[in-house]
Structure formats: C-alpha cells, structure tokens
Amino acid sequence: MTQIVLAPALLGGARPWAMAILSILTSIGILAICLIANPAKPRRFLRRIWLVVAVLAGWALLQSLPIWQIQDAPFNAPHIALYPDAWIAMSGNLIWLAGSITLASMIAQSRPDRFTSDLAKIIIASCAVQVFLAVLAATLGLETTYWFAKQAHLGDWTGSFANRNAFGSFMGIGILACLYLYAQNRDGNKAKHLDQSGGLLALAIIFAASLIQSHSRSGIILGVIGILLFVTFNRPAKNRVKRLLWPGLFGGIAMLVIGLADPDLASRFSELARFDLIQRDDAWQTALHAISDRPITGFGSNSIALVMGHFATPELNTNAHWFSSHNLLLDGAMMFGLPVVIAVLIAGLFALKSILNSAINPSDHALVVALIGFVLLGGLVGWVMSLPSLILPIAVLWVGVFEAGLARRAADFERVDHRGQSPLPDQTSLR
Numbered sequence: 001m002t003q004i005v006l007a008p009a010l011l012g013g014a015r016p017w018a019m020a021i022l023s024i025l026t027s028i029g030i031l032a033i034c035l036i037a038n039p040a041k042p043r044r045f046l047r048r049i050w051l052v053v054a055v056l057a058g059w060a061l062l063q064s065l066p067i068w069q070i071q072d073a074p075f076n077a078p079h080i081a082l083y084p085d086a087w088i089a090m091s092g093n094l095i096w097l098a099g100s101i102t103l104a105s106m107i108a109q110s111r112p113d114r115f116t117s118d119l120a121k122i123i124i125a126s127c128a129v130q131v132f133l134a135v136l137a138a139t140l141g142l143e144t145t146y147w148f149a150k151q152a153h154l155g156d157w158t159g160s161f162a163n164r165n166a167f168g169s170f171m172g173i174g175i176l177a178c179l180y181l182y183a184q185n186r187d188g189n190k191a192k193h194l195d196q197s198g199g200l201l202a203l204a205i206i207f208a209a210s211l212i213q214s215h216s217r218s219g220i221i222l223g224v225i226g227i228l229l230f231v232t233f234n235r236p237a238k239n240r241v242k243r244l245l246w247p248g249l250f251g252g253i254a255m256l257v258i259g260l261a262d263p264d265l266a267s268r269f270s271e272l273a274r275f276d277l278i279q280r281d282d283a284w285q286t287a288l289h290a291i292s293d294r295p296i297t298g299f300g301s302n303s304i305a306l307v308m309g310h311f312a313t314p315e316l317n318t319n320a321h322w323f324s325s326h327n328l329l330l331d332g333a334m335m336f337g338l339p340v341v342i343a344v345l346i347a348g349l350f351a352l353k354s355i356l357n358s359a360i361n362p363s364d365h366a367l368v369v370a371l372i373g374f375v376l377l378g379g380l381v382g383w384v385m386s387l388p389s390l391i392l393p394i395a396v397l398w399v400g401v402f403e404a405g406l407a408r409r410a411a412d413f414e415r416v417d418h419r420g421q422s423p424l425p426d427q428t429s430l431r
Helices: 002-009 017-035 044-062 087-109 117-142 164-183 189-212 215-235 237-261 263-273 278-294 305-312 330-338 339-359 363-382 388-420
Strands: none
Touching: 002 017, 002 117, 002 388, 017 087, 044 087, 044 330, 044 339, 087 117, 087 278, 087 388, 117 164, 117 189, 117 388, 164 189, 164 278, 164 363, 164 388, 189 215, 189 263, 215 363, 237 339, 263 330, 278 305, 305 330, 330 339, 330 363, 339 388
C-alpha cells in the first residue's frame, strides 16, 4: 500500500532508481510475511503468473544470446536483441510485478473481506496527494512539472507524473475506487447512505475536475467509460440497459458542457477529427511494418525507439523520441514477436475470466469489468498503462476481488460439508 502512494511520486515509477525502491519494498514485505508464525500459502494462480514471467524473461534472454544467424543490415549482430543487455531491466520489472501480486495475495488471505476496500482507500489517498501537488503548482503559477519542463504539458495538471495522460488515468482509477466504496452496504435507507458516504462522491467529483484539468483526452475517455461500466454492472442483469440510459445521457451532457466551458479542452478533442490522428496512425503503421519484418522473433527488449526510427513512414515525425507506438500490443509484438504476445494475451484473458467468476457481489463484479475496460482501451491508445503506478493498483485490486471470492467459496464449502457430514460417534465410547 505504501508503493501505491509512493510510485506516482517517483515519476510514475518509470525510472530504474524508482523501480529499485519499489522492488526493495516488495522484497521486505514478502520476507516479513514469510517470517510470521503461520504464513499464508501461495495460491495456485501465482505459479502461473511466475511461469509467464519466466517465459518472457527466458525468451528475452534467448534473444540476446549470440547463437542466431547474422541479422540483415543495419542490424548486423549475432543476436536478435538490438540491445542484448536490456533483458535484465525488463526481467527485473516483471519480477517486481509478480512479487507484488504474490505479496498482495498473501496479505489478502488474512483479511479477504476488507482487503479490496483497504486498497481502494489507499488509492483515494494517493490520488488526493496528486491533486494537492497539481493544485499547488497551479496556485503558485509554476510553468513546469515537478520533474522536468515539457512544452506540451505546460498548463496541464500532471501532479508528479510529468505526463498528463498518466495523471488523468490515475484520477480515473481514483474515481472508480470512490464509486466502489460508495457502492458497499447498499441495503437500507438511501438518504442515510448518502449522508454517511457522500464524501466519497465529493472526492470523485474532485478527481473528475482534476482529470479535466489534465487536458488528457485518453484519460477523460477512459474515465467516462470506466464510470459507465461500473454503473452498468453494479446492478442486476435485467436492469443494466435501463440503468445505463440515464448515466450515459448525463455523461454526454456533462461532456458537452465541459467542452463549452473549457475551449482549450474542446479544441483538443476537435483535433481527433483530423485524418492523421495526431501521428498515432503513422506510429501504428510504422509498428506494423516493423512487426512484418520480424513477426516471429521480434527485436528484443528496449528496442522500440531504434526500430521506430528505422521503419518510420514518410509522415512520421522522426524528430520525436518514439519509445512507444502508443499501443501496448504493438509494442509487445515488436519486442517479443507475435507468438509470445498472443500466448500472453490468451493467458491474461483466462485470468480475467477467473477473476470475474470469483466476484462475490455486484460492486466487485462492476469494479473488475470497469478496470478491464480501462486497461484494454488504455493499452490500445497509449503506453501509460505500463507504468508501475497504474498497473500496481489495478493488479492488486483484481487480486483482492479474487481472494475474496476464494475465501467465500471455501467458507461455503466448509459450511455445506459441516452440515452434510455423518454424526460423530459417542464421545464416551471413544474415551
């Protein structure tokens, strides 16, 4: 939970020194929980996660070995990876993520009924810290981010992320956390529930206003879609379409009013009507050209910038540093090849299906669905979903829902088994 607050303050956790700090915290947590009297046992699904990590790290290592046929110009090398040492950092990031999921699972086993709610509260607190930093910068008139100046972000709210899309996406996760906590204990008087938990809705409104101030188009779209998905699936199936009508209408009107009230934001959305999609279509086309050159093997870890520069389409702005194609699937295919990416994607879809099946109440189910839509859409239009500060809260929230479902299933099984067991023999005869 400390990492959920700390990772956004460390430039989203995207730097090697930041990952070192986060990895140390995860290691301390795993060591501490293993030293207690009765440590939790690792679940079976954790073995599958570590298997995926081992496969990716092993393939990245294999790409870097000098055992391959000499590559064609300009990549004249006896290995596939354009940067043969980059697999080390990539493997370290994957190990940190798998370790954090393992730690979350082991902690959740001791408190499955409240772990997800505790995580949501920590996410809200972390979002509040970022809003404070953004308000402070706007109040003091700082013409920069907290980490470095970038002309495209001046005037946008970025907190300590130094990236408006990352800040906006984080605010979207915070809004979902507020709605999740508000949806708990829905039984009873609605007015009383609003009186007791209305502060959560107030925080959600603050996060929404901060999201708008980030001027992040993808963040705003993700936030709206996440809210609509949560509201829709937090109801019985027979009422979902009906319940979606009013929130959808209200969301459309709100977007129209916001666009009229903020001309800068309206002009940013109007740019989406351009045929070039603000270079994203050229980046995607460049990535597809690169993938077609090596569809099976890929180019290795940390190779995207060099590959994008080599296969750039005539319309692509090569003066920019294209460290991503703004599509995580295309990024993965460029680095690891199509077979590996397809295998990991299939494994991820099966995992998400298991998490959905384990949701024990409508709010858990709605949270999982909203986060799935958040990740899938965000990964298709940008790279920020790969930031540790974003992937960590989403992953551990899924773990919390999954562990709560496993605990409920085990309790139900024990209750049924206790009721159906044969009567015990007379205790006096046993003595």
